[in-house]
Amino acid sequence: MTPGRFRALVSAVLIVGVVASAALIAVGFAGSLMVGWQGSLLGRGASAASASDFGGIVDGLAALRPVAIAQAGIVVLIATPVVRVATSVAAFVLEGDWLYTAITLGVLAILLGSLFLIR
Amino acid sequence: MTLGADVGVFVISIAAGLIGALAGVGGGILIVPALTLLFGIDIRLAIGASIVSVIATSSGAAAAYVRDRMTDMRVGMFLELATTSGAVCGALLSAVVAPGVLYVLLGIVLLFSAVQQALRLGEELPPATVSSPLATRLRLRGAYPDSRLGPDVPYVAIRIPLGFVLMAGAGLVSGLLGIGSGVLKVLAMDGAMRLPMKVSSATSNFMIGVTAAASAGIYIGRGDVDVTIAGPVALGVLAGAMVGARILPRLSNRNVRLVFLPVLVVIGLQTLARGLGINL
Numbered sequence: 083m084t085p086g087r088f089r090a091l092v093s094a095v096l097i098v099g100v101v102a103s104a105a106l107i108a109v110g111f112a113g114s115l116m117v118g119w120q121g122s123l124l125g126r127g128a129s130a131a132s133a134s135d136f137g138g139i140v141d142g143l144a145a146l147r148p149v150a151i152a153q154a155g156i157v158v159l160i161a162t163p164v165v166r167v168a169t170s171v172a173a174f175v176l177e178g179d180w181l182y183t184a185i186t187l188g189v190l191a192i193l194l195g196s197l198f199l200i201r
Numbered sequence: 202m203t204l205g206a207d208v209g210v211f212v213i214s215i216a217a218g219l220i221g222a223l224a225g226v227g228g229g230i231l232i233v234p235a236l237t238l239l240f241g242i243d244i245r246l247a248i249g250a251s252i253v254s255v256i257a258t259s260s261g262a263a264a265a266y267v268r269d270r271m272t273d274m275r276v277g278m279f280l281e282l283a284t285t286s287g288a289v290c291g292a293l294l295s296a297v298v299a300p301g302v303l304y305v306l307l308g309i310v311l312l313f314s315a316v317q318q319a320l321r322l323g324e325e326l327p328p329a330t331v332s333s334p335l336a337t338r339l340r341l342r343g344a345y346p347d348s349r350l351g352p353d354v355p356y357v358a359i360r361i362p363l364g365f366v367l368m369a370g371a372g373l374v375s376g377l378l379g380i381g382s383g384v385l386k387v388l389a390m391d392g393a394m395r396l397p398m399k400v401s402s403a404t405s406n407f408m409i410g411v412t413a414a415a416s417a418g419i420y421i422g423r424g425d426v427d428v429t430i431a432g433p434v435a436l437g438v439l440a441g442a443m444v445g446a447r448i449l450p451r452l453s454n455r456n457v458r459l460v461f462l463p464v465l466v467v468i469g470l471q472t473l474a475r476g477l478g479i480n481l
Contacts, residue, residue: 089267092274096264100257104439107432115204119429134246134427152432156253159435160417162260163410170278181339186278189411192285196292196415 083176095169099162103155110152119149164193206240210430211437213239217254218441222262223449224461225402226383227255227409228438230468242430249425252417254438255383259410261442262403262449269450271403275340276358276396280404283365284372284386284412291376292416300378301476307374308473314388315465318458325454326350327395332357345400348451356397364394375412383409384468387461398454402461 083091113123120128123146131138133149139157142150167190174183213235217228229251236247266272332342341358358364367389375382383405390401420426449457 089270089274093264093268096260096267100260100264100439100443104436107428107436110428111207111432111436114429132424132427133429134249134424136421136426149428152428156421156426156428156431156435159253159256159260160414160421163256163414166260166263167278167281167411170274182275182278185282189278189281189285192282192289193411193415196285196289197418 083173088173088177091173092166092169095166096162099158099165103159103162106155106158107152108155110148110150110155113146113148113151117148119152120147122147164190167193207433210236210240210433214254214434214437215441215444218258218261218438218443219445219448220441220460220464221254221258221383221438222406222442222445223402223452223457224383224464225387225405225409226461226464226468227251227258227413228441229255230464230471232434232438234471236430236434245425246427246430249420249427250431250434252413252420253426253431254434255413256410256417257435257438258442259406259408259413261439262446263407263410265443265446266403266406266449270343270345271399271450272407273341273343273345273396273400273404274407275343276390276394276400277404277407279339279341280365280368280386280389281408281411283368284375284382284408285415287369287372287374288376288382288412288415289372291373291378292419293376294373295377298377301478303374303378304472304476306476307378308469308471308476311384311465311469311472314384314392315462315469317392318388318462318465322455322458322462324458326354326397327356330357330359330395333359333361335361341394343400345397346450347399349453354397356400358390358394358396360393360395364389367393372412376416378472382412384461384465388465398457398461399449399452402457403449 126145139150171186217231221228232251232254233247236242344353344355347354371385386405390396
């Protein structure tokens with residue numbers, strides 16, 4: 083993989099993450115103006131959960147609740163740097179740069195480890 | 202929040218994203234005081250939103266910086282090894298270390314660094330050096346395009362062990378105190394490793410998202426990320442960061458330092474004040 087294509091790939095990962103996240107948050111925000119943050123775009127009853135509780139995100143998405151749609155946007159935003167690091171591992175492998183493959187794997191291991199640490 | 206407050210938060214977040222993208226820092230210095238002082242939002246939720254804003258600044262700006270060769274990805278990945286391990290240690294230590302004196306120490310370090318930065322205000326590029334065996338082995342050298350200086354301005358990282366240790370310290374401090382990670386990264390790359398200011402800023406921007414992502418889960422788990430606040434913040438910051446990333450390549454290194462210096466002074470004063478028990 084050439085350095086130019088490596089850069090294009092990492093840049094593309096960041097753009098996709100940022101655009102997807104912004105779109106979800108914007109749709110959630112627009113929805114909140116129509117039915118309220120806790121309402122449902124499918125016309126189901128309002129949820130009682132707080133906007134800072136990410137536990138109900140799956141059920142909320144199924145009911146098209148603006149709060150859950152925007153929360154999904156925040157989750158995509160937070161996942162983007164992690165996916166970027168994972169992509170870099172693959173790109174360093176394709177470049178045959180084993181030193182940086184090891185360094186980047188180390189970063190990814192610490193990142194994923196920190197997610198388990200907090201549970 | 203009312204729609205008017207949402208619009209206000211959005212506009213301030215655009216400014217935070219713009220400044221963050223240029224200075225290589227997250228937007229926290231603007232976001233937290235604005236949310237608490239102007240909109241009366243609880244400090245806990247303001248900090249939760251600022252963590253989200255750091256990731257938004259980083260990804261929003263880095264998409265362009267990586268493509269435009271402003272970010273040095275090898276320098277970034279190498280130093281992320283130091284910052285992420287430092288950040289995890291800091292998060293673990295935060296349960297046993299009293300932060301008060303740390304805030305004071307960090308504040309003093311940042312204000313001393315501000316003096317050093319001020320003395321360097323006229324400098325466009327660091328003095329040219331030859332590549333050390335370590336820099337060659339780790340490939341911590343490269344070239345970036347500069348609209349004024351030419352399509353390939355070469356640079357080499359020096360004092361790599363010092364830079365690595367400082368980065369681990371930056372991670373430790375941001376894991377412990379939740380602040381200062383961006384400014385310390387710029388200071389380590391510009392001050393210790395003597396990379397060009399624009400490369401330092403763009404590479405710091407690239408890195409802060411990873412450091413913040415490592416701790417964002419903690420804040421969500423605690424219920425500190427309220428999407429009705431963090432949502433408008435993220436949208437505004439993303440927009441501001443994408444604009445900032447288009448401005449940086451056109452600025453001189455001197456002017457980037459001129460943006461960075463006041464940010465450094467404000468963060469230094471905020472940190473010192475917090476250590477002395479004054480909440481700003």
